Structure formats: structure tokens, C-alpha cells
Amino acid sequence: MNRRDFIAAAATMAVPVTLNGFDLRAFTQNSALVRSVAQAGAANSDRILVMVYLNGGNDGLNTVIPLEYYPAYNQLRSNIAIPEKSVLPLAGSPETGLHPAMTGLQQLYAEGKLGIVHSVSYPNPNFSHVRSSDIWMTGVDSDQYNSSGWAGRYLNNRFPGYPEEYPNSEMEDPLAIQIGYVGSTSLLGNKQSMGISLVSPDEFYQLVGQESFVPASDLPCCDSGDLIRAIRQQQVLAIEYSSEIRKAASLGKNLATYPGDENELAQQLKIVARLIQGGLKTKIYYVEMGGFDTHSAQVTNSSTTEGVHAVLLRNLSSAISAFQKDLQMSNLEDRVMGMTFSDFGRRASSNASKGTDHGIAAPMFLFGTGLKRQIVGTNPDLANDLVPPSSAGQNNQDLKMQVDFRRIYQDVLTDWFGTQQTKSDELLFKNFKTTSIFSGLVQTIGSGKWQDRSIWSTGRPPGPKDSVQINKGHTVLLGNNVSVKNVHVSSGGELEFTGNYSISTTN
Secondary structure: OOHHHHHHHHHHOOOOOEEOOEEHHHOOOOOHHHHHHHHHOOHHHOOEEEEEEEOOOOOHHHOEEEHHHHHHHHHHOOOOOOOHHHOEEEOOEEEEEEOOOOHHHHHHHHOOOEEEEEEEEOOOOOOOHHHHHHHHHHOOOOOOOOOOOHHHHHHHHHOOOOOOOOOOOOOOOOOEEEEOOOOOHHHEOOOOEOEEEEOOHHHHHHHHOOOOOOOOOOOOOHHHHHHHHHHHHHHHHHHHHHHHHHHHHHHOOOOOOOOOOOOHHHHHHHHHHHHHHOOOOOOEEEEEEOOOOOOOOOOOOOOOOOOHHHHHHHHHHHHHHHHHHHHHHOOOHHHEEEEEEEOOOEOOOOOOOOOOOEOOOEEEEEEOOOOOOOEEOOOOOOOOOEEOOHHHOOOOOEEOOOEEHHHHHHHHHHHHOOOOHHHHHHHOOOOOOOOOOOOOEEEEOOOEEOOOHHHEOOOOOOOOOOEEEEOOOOEEEEOOOEEEOEEEEOOOOEEEEOOOOOEEEOO
16 A cells, blocks of 8 residues: 555544554654555555446346335336335334345344445436446446546556556555456556456466566567557566466465355355455455346246346345455455446336336445445435326336435545545546445535435435534525434534524434
């Protein structure tokens, strides 16, 4: 970890980072103490992101089920709706439940290691698999295009000089690894992919070999010479990385029991855990599972709790659960954060083929011990959060977006990886407001009534356990009694009481 990232990451931790009893946050970046600590390196405690792509567009409404709106839910999709009694309840969140196949994620939620972000999408959504997945992976507006991925740009910024100056003594391992043959757009940097793709460590080593390649000194000029040079550079990278990957795979050992070979995602995450345990310093891992384009036969004729979608969700849940258990048993879970994403959601209304068609919003899962809150946003109100609204009397209805997916990316960059806010704005091409999923502080992101979910970073009004901050330029109107942990009104912010109401604080 370089000095800037060490300081930035330390500053975001809830527990002070100390050395010999001194809080590192009390020292400036130019402090000799901080410089010496940063130069010593903190690779073994550096943070890792695992991206899980659900290829095809997951049906979010049968994944995270809004129990508080169950009658409307059942009416919208009566031929595929999960029976209310079969929905898995979430500890402390009785209004929300999971598909009955997701017992592993239900347990992670109870342990505080699973977060749910409701109704995630982007403005002016596109319903093409190719285009929408490209938007998610590049992190651009739906009317914009870019040849680099959001994660690739982050790695480009964090590791300047790649690939020419890598591997080196500071970073001898691949920056990113995708388990699979086809590289993800998410990992594309400004010039090339910032990661490598492999199916297994041993196969990659056997494919690449171990002989160092000595390039000729008399390369031809111009484009042909540049092309040969680039090919040789990739060959050298592959050879050197294959040795490091194989070494990590031999040192790592899976301590948890994973589902069998029929669960491809579990086998991918098993490799990831093994490489992390083996000491590989790779920052981002990318895995995926397909099959989520469930236009028909999403459920069986005999039971809506079984079928194609149930198998997918069972595999997803059991794979993530085993992976998290593996990290826990290896004392590594505090270093790793995972998140799921998909092309798009699916419509609130089911179709006549016992399936769902391409839609707008769907939930995202985040998993790991670094979460500071477990719910962002609210259950979609199946009367008022539909497009068109239920009052229009149309059957082909969709779910409105509550949270732009790039707000999650922003939080991953700034709060998880420790990137400076101005730099993350640059990497995502604009400023996106925090969701506070890695923070104990609920902030305003606009003005309005206290009970208006859209003015709060968490997408829901603050509760008794929340610390609240009203930011500069925002006015919040309080029209009822509320209870929170504490409230801070920043200079230039306003809190106005519209009647004889009060705020009780628990701290």
C-alpha cells in the first residue's frame, strides 16, 4: 500500500490506527513517523474488492421481497410470487425478506455481514444486455460511452506506469484477477486491461510457462515495432505473474467447505479465497455467474419456490456464505469486501410464461465485515414506486430507481479503498453522493422534509441509532417528533421545525 492510500484508509477507519499507542490520524502526511510506517508497507492488511456479476439481469423482486407490501407484490406477479410464509425473514428487519433458497445470506445478514441496497439503477435506463452491462462496467451515463472500466481507471490511478513498470518491488502481483476466460470491461484501464484472466492457477501456469523471454534489441520501427513490443511486454507480465499466482495457490488453503462443482460461482470464489490466503496482493477479483435472463419458466409448475431462479439464488447464497466463512476461519474477512451487480432489474409484473422481462431497478448485495449499515433505501412501494404508477391500470409495470449504482462505486473508492474524494469524482466523471454504507453518519444530500427518503444519504429517514449531519446548503423541515443518536447542523445548513415538535437524542 502506498503512503497516500495508507493515510487515506487509516483516516476512514472507525477504530484509530495506532503505533506504540499513538493515533496515526494525529500526524500529518509529511510526518516522519507516518512516512516510516507507510514505507514499511501494509500489504498483508490491504483491502480487497470482490465483484460478483450476475449475468442476464436478476429478478430483484423475487430476491429481496417487500413483505410490508406483500398483497401488492402478490397481485403484480401471482404466477411466480413466493408464498408469504416461505419468505426468509431478516433479523431486525421484519418488513423485508429473502427468497427461501438464500439461507446462507440470511445468516450473513444476522451476523451483520450482508448489506442490501434497494432499487439500484441509473437515469434513463437501457434495456439491452450489452449496452446496460457496459454502462454498469464503465460507470458512465446512459448517453455516454467510454473504453475504460470504472475499476480499471481506479487501478490506473493507484498504480501509475502499468504495465511498463510492473511487476516491481512494491507490487509484484497482478493488480486484478478475473476467474474466467473473457476479460471484463470493468477492469479495462486507459490503455489495456488492468487484470489477467485465468480459470485456475495451475492451468494458467501451464499455459504461460516459466521461461523468461528475452526481447530482441532490433525491433522494427513504427507500428509493427510497437505491436511486437506490446506483445512481448504482455508475455513477460504473464510469465512473471504466473509464478506469483502459483506460489500463492500452493501456500493458500481453503478452510471452509464449499458447494460442489455444479456451483461454478462457489468454485470461482474458492480460488479467490485460496489466493488471498496465499498472500497474493491483488486488489480486485472479478467472478460471475450466468443464467439470470429468466423470461420464462422462472419457477416450476408445482411450486414458485423452486425452478431456475431458485437454483441460481441458492448457488449465489451458498457460494458467498462459504467464501465468507473461509475468510473468517483464515482471519482475513476484515480485509475483503464483496458486491453483486447485474445488467438491470426485471419488471415488477410477471409475464404469462411464468417469467419476468427486462426492467429497471434491482437490489445490490454487499458482503463483508466492513459494513456500517445493512439497509440502504427502502422496500419499493408497490403502489407509488412503479412506472407507470399502479393507478394507471397498466400491467407492464416497472420499479423506479432509488439509488444510482455509481454512488456505491463512489463509496467503494473513497471509504473502502481510501481514494481522495476529488480523485474518485474524476474517476467516475462526476460527484456522486455517499450512501453511508461504510459510515455511521447519515448525511443530507438535498433539502426537504425530514421524512422524505430522497434527502438522506441512506435513502431512508434516520433512526434512533443514527448520527445525523445536515450539510451546508441544505434545509430540513421537521414536521413530527423524531429520535436519533445525535444531530449536527453544519454551517450553512438549516433545521426548521414546522410545529411544536422535538428531536430526542440517545447520545
